[in-house]
Amino acid sequence: MPLMKNYKALSLLLFIALIFTSCFEDNDDNQIAVSSINDFVWKGMNSFYLYKDDIPDLANNRFANNEELKVYLNSFNSPEGLFESLIHQRETIDRFSWIVDDYIALEQFFDGVVTNNGMEFQVFRFSTTDTNRYGIVTHVLPNTSAEANGVKRGDIFYGIDNVQLTANNANALLSADNYTINLGVYDDNDTTDTSDDSVTETSETIALTKEQYTENPILINKVLNIANKNIAYLMYNGFTGTEQFNAELNSVFANFNSAGATELVLDLRYNPGGSVSTAIMLSSLITGQFTGEIYSTEQWNSEIQEALETENPELLINRFVSSNNGAALQSLNLDRLFVLTTNRSASASELVINSLRPYIDVVQIGTTTAGKYQASTTLYDSDNFRREGANPSHTYAMQPLIFKSLNVEGVTDYFDGLEPDITLSEKVRNLGVLGDENEPLLAEALAIITGTGKPQREKGNSVIMSDKKINSSPFEGNMYIDKDLPIDLIKKTFFE
Incomplete structure (x- = not known):
């Protein structure tokens, strides 16, 4: 459906005024006012929030003028209060958007520093x-x-x-x-x-x-030789999208190749997620035969989705890759993958499983995953919401959901998590040693690969485990993009 730019020019008049300029002067020239930070919160959510269409207060025609918006923003005593009021069904749909008052700590977390x-x-x-x-x-x-x-x-x-x-x-x-x-x-x-x-x-x-x-996300990597089969095992605990850790991941797969690995058990049982680009890289390392094909697609809020589909639909597509930062990927070219999961396997971990399933045989062993199919990005208080030029008067930043991921067959919305092919929970009395061939979840995968023996699936005790780790970082369970936001395209589509 073509864009109706004349209509947009009227309905988005306030949006034009707000997305790149401040609504009103700060109440205090010497100290940042809550209302000014609230202005940033509303602008960012109005621009990029995935569920904007479901929040009446984010509608482009919600306020008749800047003064009316100012009164609304001043009715909130804190940026956190405003942010929470704009979240769509916190308990059931959007469990993962958040706001922080210290983006330095947030950036360190994404770099693996805790x-x-x-x-x-x-x-x-x-x-x-x-x-x-x-x-x-x-x-x-x-x-x-x-x-x-x-x-x-x-x-x-x-x-x-x-x-x-x-x-x-x-x-x-x-x-x-x-x-x-x-x-x-x-x-x-x-x-x-x-x-x-x-x-x-x-x-x-x-x-x-x-x-x-x-924290190095690569906790364990080894090649097991069982029944004359070389089986790679990788316990990967976070999609930390730094150049150093991505390079190390590529090196691990080079070692798998050198050892002649023909099968891989990918242990994501404690992996809360992280970088989308690292998830694509890992999936490309596992395969290698699908370079250039569609890995996943993105669905943004209706305005951005329409703009991207009209002007540059390729921006909505993530594809398998063959290199990382100029270095060729040491891919295994597998047509089968074993993945170990629990309810702490979230976001980018689920993205790998969901995106690979249409291409190769993915055997999921463990328990149902967390159920996060949406991605977020960090929005800063700057003209283009990026880090450069961020308002030096405060360190607030937001991490709102901005799109949901679909695999090449359109599968998404797995709110209740991805169910395993073989259900096998960790037992308090029988956790086993990670990476050891007798550890119950790994042993199950090895039994299928080798066709020898069958592990005692019910050995040990089942108790009620918490839904998530107590005292976990507030940033866990996040799937984020580290690519540029389509600011220029949005400007061109809506404002030219």
């Missing part, structure tokens, strides 16, 4: 009525306080600084920079029924200290 003691864990309870919480260590990051002090996968802790973990205090206790975990022992009372299970307290403790830490 404050961490190295103990990654999940929280569980024994029943829906159990008010106590217990932590189980899922993995330990190298060169951290947790590693130095002997924390290991499978360790169970019931308290922090001698205080029992509960639903009400867990976040507060685990947010401290320094704390001591109180270790416990899982007791199943020699039955398979979890209703009589408990954690027995011990006197053993481990003191941990958080420090600024750059």
Whole structure:
């Protein structure tokens, strides 16, 4: 449908005035006013928010003039309050947009820099009525306080600084920079029924200290030789789109190639997502035979979608690639992939699974993923919403959802997550050693690949695990783009 530019010129008159200029003068020339930051929030959401059509206050004709908009913006006491009022169905549809008052910390997170003691864990309870919480260590990051002090996968802790973990205090206790975990022992009372299970307290403790830490997303990579098959295993814990980590990922696949790997088990069970471009790169490393073909497509809000479809529809398409930063990809050219998942596998992890399924056989083992099919970008308070030229008076930034991803067959909206082909949950009593051929989820994949034996799928105990890791970063579960926004195209389409 062609654009009706005359109509747009009328209905978007306010939009034109706001997207590249400030609505009104700051209330205080010496100190940034909340209303000025609110102006930035409304402009950014009005321009790019995926669900703009569903938010009446973001309509281009919502305000008759700048004065009316000013009154509206001044009715909010904080940028956070305004931002939340513009979110579409926070509990059911948009669970992933956010605003921060310190974009430096946000940028560090995207670069893999976090404050961490190295103990990654999940929280569980024994029943829906159990008010106590217990932590189980899922993995330990190298060169951290947790590693130095002997924390290991499978360790169970019931308290922090001698205080029992509960639903009400867990976040507060685990947010401290320094704390001591109180270790416990899982007791199943020699039955398979979890209703009589408990954690027995011990006197053993481990003191941990958080420090600024750059996490390498490549936790484990190896090639297993089983039944005369060379099987690559990669535990990849974040799509951190930095040049360094992308280059390391390419090197890992070069090693897989050198070792003659003909199968790959990709472990994304703790991977919350990240860069779309890194997801495309990883998928291209796994395959290699689809260079130039459609990897995924994007669906933006109706105005931007119409502009892109009319002026440059190629901008809506992401394609398989053959190189990264000028270096040829060391692709495996596989036609089958085994992926290990849990409910902590989100966004870019799900993008890889969903986008590869139309092209190769993707065997998903584990539990259902988080269910995030939307991507976001960082919007700054500048003329074009990019970092350069950002207002120096504050460090607010937004990370709103701006488009949803579809695979080449149009599959999207997997709000309830991607269901596994083989359901196999992690058991508290039988986590196993990551990367070991007997670890239950990996063993399941190896059994299928080799056709030898069958793992004991029900071994161990099932308890109620938390939906997400308590005390996780507020930035987790994000899928973001690191390409230029189509600002020039939007200007041309709507304003020329």
